[in-house]
Amino acid sequence: MARLLVQLKLRLLLNALHSSRAAKVSFIISTIFAVLLAVGTFLALASYRGKSTSVDLTAVVFTVFAFGWLIAPIMVFGVDSTLDPSTLALYPFRTRELITGLLAASATGAWPLANVIGLLGVTVGLASGALGLIVAVIAVGLQVLFCIALSRFVTTSLASLLRSRRGRDLAAFMIIPLVALYEFFTQVVPRAAAEGKITAASFTGFGSWMRWLPPGLAAHAIQDASDGRPGLAFARLGALAAVIVVFGWLWVRALSRALVTTDTTTQAARVRGAKLPLAGLGLRGTVAARFWLYQRRDPTSLVYWALIAVITAAVSASSLLGHNRHPAVILASAVFGAAFVGIFHANSAGLTGPPFFLEATALSRSRDLRAYFSGQNLALCVIGAPLVVAVCFGLAAAAGRPGFGIEAGPIVLAGLGAALGLSNLFSAVLPYPMAKRAGTPMLVAAQGYGAYRIGSVLGTLAGTAVAATPVIIGVVQTATDSDTIRIGVMWPCAAAYGFALALAGVRLAAAAAASKMPELCQVAVRSAMT
Amino acid sequence: MNNESAPGIPSATALPRYQPETGGLAVAVRGLWKKFGDKEAVAGIDLEIAAGSLAGLVGPNGAGKTTSLSMMTGLLRPDGGQVLVNGLDVWADPPAAKAIMGVVPAEVRLFERLSGEELLEYSGRLRGLLAAEARSRAAQLLDVLDLTEDANRLVADYSTGMRKKAALGCALIHNPSMLFLDEPLEGVDPVSADVIRRLLTRFVASGSTVLFSSHVMELVEQVCDHVSIIDKGKIVVSGTTDQVRGGKTLQRAFIDLVGPRAHDEEVLSWLGSSSS
Numbered sequence: 001m002a003r004l005l006v007q008l009k010l011r012l013l014l015n016a017l018h019s020s021r022a023a024k025v026s027f028i029i030s031t032i033f034a035v036l037l038a039v040g041t042f043l044a045l046a047s048y049r050g051k052s053t054s055v056d057l058t059a060v061v062f063t064v065f066a067f068g069w070l071i072a073p074i075m076v077f078g079v080d081s082t083l084d085p086s087t088l089a090l091y092p093f094r095t096r097e098l099i100t101g102l103l104a105a106s107a108t109g110a111w112p113l114a115n116v117i118g119l120l121g122v123t124v125g126l127a128s129g130a131l132g133l134i135v136a137v138i139a140v141g142l143q144v145l146f147c148i149a150l151s152r153f154v155t156t157s158l159a160s161l162l163r164s165r166r167g168r169d170l171a172a173f174m175i176i177p178l179v180a181l182y183e184f185f186t187q188v189v190p191r192a193a194a195e196g197k198i199t200a201a202s203f204t205g206f207g208s209w210m211r212w213l214p215p216g217l218a219a220h221a222i223q224d225a226s227d228g229r230p231g232l233a234f235a236r237l238g239a240l241a242a243v244i245v246v247f248g249w250l251w252v253r254a255l256s257r258a259l260v261t262t263d264t265t266t267q268a269a270r271v272r273g274a275k276l277p278l279a280g281l282g283l284r285g286t287v288a289a290r291f292w293l294y295q296r297r298d299p300t301s302l303v304y305w306a307l308i309a310v311i312t313a314a315v316s317a318s319s320l321l322g323h324n325r326h327p328a329v330i331l332a333s334a335v336f337g338a339a340f341v342g343i344f345h346a347n348s349a350g351l352t353g354p355p356f357f358l359e360a361t362a363l364s365r366s367r368d369l370r371a372y373f374s375g376q377n378l379a380l381c382v383i384g385a386p387l388v389v390a391v392c393f394g395l396a397a398a399a400g401r402p403g404f405g406i407e408a409g410p411i412v413l414a415g416l417g418a419a420l421g422l423s424n425l426f427s428a429v430l431p432y433p434m435a436k437r438a439g440t441p442m443l444v445a446a447q448g449y450g451a452y453r454i455g456s457v458l459g460t461l462a463g464t465a466v467a468a469t470p471v472i473i474g475v476v477q478t479a480t481d482s483d484t485i486r487i488g489v490m491w492p493c494a495a496a497y498g499f500a501l502a503l504a505g506v507r508l509a510a511a512a513a514a515s516k517m518p519e520l521c522q523v524a525v526r527s528a529m530t
Numbered sequence: 531m532n533n534e535s536a537p538g539i540p541s542a543t544a545l546p547r548y549q550p551e552t553g554g555l556a557v558a559v560r561g562l563w564k565k566f567g568d569k570e571a572v573a574g575i576d577l578e579i580a581a582g583s584l585a586g587l588v589g590p591n592g593a594g595k596t597t598s599l600s601m602m603t604g605l606l607r608p609d610g611g612q613v614l615v616n617g618l619d620v621w622a623d624p625p626a627a628k629a630i631m632g633v634v635p636a637e638v639r640l641f642e643r644l645s646g647e648e649l650l651e652y653s654g655r656l657r658g659l660l661a662a663e664a665r666s667r668a669a670q671l672l673d674v675l676d677l678t679e680d681a682n683r684l685v686a687d688y689s690t691g692m693r694k695k696a697a698l699g700c701a702l703i704h705n706p707s708m709l710f711l712d713e714p715l716e717g718v719d720p721v722s723a724d725v726i727r728r729l730l731t732r733f734v735a736s737g738s739t740v741l742f743s744s745h746v747m748e749l750v751e752q753v754c755d756h757v758s759i760i761d762k763g764k765i766v767v768s769g770t771t772d773q774v775r776g777g778k779t780l781q782r783a784f785i786d787l788v789g790p791r792a793h794d795e796e797v798l799s800w801l802g803s804s805s806s
Contacts, residue, residue: 271645271648271682271683271684276644276648276651276652276655276661280661283655283656283658286652286655286656287656289652290641290644290652293643293644293648294641294643297643297684298643353639354635354637354639355639355640355641355642357605357633357635357639358640358641358652358653358656358700359656360605361603361604361605361628361631361632361633362628362653362656362657363656364604364624364625364628365625368625517604517624518604518605518606518607519607521605521606522605522606525605525635
């Protein structure tokens, strides 16, 4: 059984090399990243040798790996068919042999191997002496086994949920902390480390509580063995093994249940107020109502708004954290925040996906399409304007210069108008199908359309920046004037300017879209849905 | 029914029912042609459907049914040919033609995050109905389609049959004179299929026209008064159901025309309880 599932996993991996060019490229890139992970982790762990905090740093790395094993399968569920017990439920397997098989299949592949090789860096960085080396190898084996058991238990427990709409929503939301973590590690940590705020000693405190977590047990067992405390080392390994047994048992229970439990998709929720809001306000209001409901109910839309907030904050974060603060960078945040509202909503047909046929069969005239684009902009503006302005005010308050919030406001309003107009224009002239890819529950540009995506991103970003420039100049020129002038004149003028830009975008986009509705429809039909 | 339009709404549904000028044809297709790369998906088809008929378009997988229907409904630009729906040229004046037709595509992908009632109302509003009228028609259609209990559930949580019924509701809400359906009963349970069948029969009885594609020969034979068989992008035969059947069952006539698969049963000698 184990051999069969391992062969299945290997066959699936090898098939990737014989399938489409996209799958082949994806497989090769994934393997390269796995090799980089193995080498990078090995070198990082090896470099801790001789440091007083090496055991704490090792425990942190082990914990990060366990976290990765926990998150990654949830993100790619539905792509790796060996993760879903329901695919094997039809076969006459006993739970025990299924467990053994799934465990072996989990440990097969480039990424599990990269984990083992990378973590073996502890044999250089933390272990010393023969006993230390032996315990290090055992600890790495147990650590990987713990990761697999934990990951399998969680995915099996969530299997029916993850097959459901709510599960897919949950997977989409996990993008937000990952992006926030990415921004934290790329924007905040390097600056803090450069200023000496984060050093190896910063991890000392982790030891007190992390040593009792399974990854910590593995790391501390190596140190105990290296320091000549074999009893304590093996006691820790025993405790870790016990945790693995507990997770294994829980996994068996979850698997037994998952194989005979109904799909939660049949337990549907009801929505409150089934009437379409704003529907009495003509076609523009009707389209705005549909977009408004989607901003609330579609997890992808909610994720986009959260990402806009994160990006707006991240643009300024690195400049606001150091000793030499530059509050003026908040103005850049205003431009980026507004631009990303447009960037995330360009390519309307591709993002709407196949349901766009319903709109395409009803709307063809330029007049109807103007209402369509302006309705969409209305819904996005109602959320986007207060969100980006609020984040800018928050950044200004964090910088200790609340006045910069007042200066950022007009830039947001003008930028938002430009960004929405440009997103309409790109939706009409540069549409492309969206696809689902392994590793992310979010939709991405379909294979071969990356250039379209890059074009619309850079075009919207550059266009927004250029369009916002007069307002930025105005804001800088009136920086020393009273708040009455800045709020009373700059804000309404910028809003009117932004409105005019959005209106121009809507008119141009509607004229362009009216002549190519069949093409837009085909783009939508070829797109995947979240 | 109230076809009055709200300000700012396209007045498609306010158009009077078109009376065909020549020969009472609801659909007239001339030399419709489409090529994808080297593959000729639709190779110059001609088709005529009389107004007030319930017509079936049948053919094997990959025959060109969906491509043909997409071009007839203005959703896929043809490489050549002409499509007239109730006398309106679909590709010369797409908005006018779209206003008098309803479409249910094969793979029904609707706005998943709207409730069933919101979806039908949205569709009605897009088609120019006043809000109150759209709500009223949505409620009536949901009732007839047996979806009232699920009216405020998200479409994402609907079964295949419920989605097909909701899509049919969207296609009918503006009271089109021509309805195109691509595989309307694919994956639909018998009860839902019966609901859809009765609704289509009633729709045609009022003088409207339906053209649908299907694999289910029994259904086509049972409900259609006109059948066209398409194979390899060409209409092989077209006429009344009796003409196409030629005294046989439609299934038999279809297989005779399109050609059966090679028989390979003899290689499965191990199959069956009598074998070891």
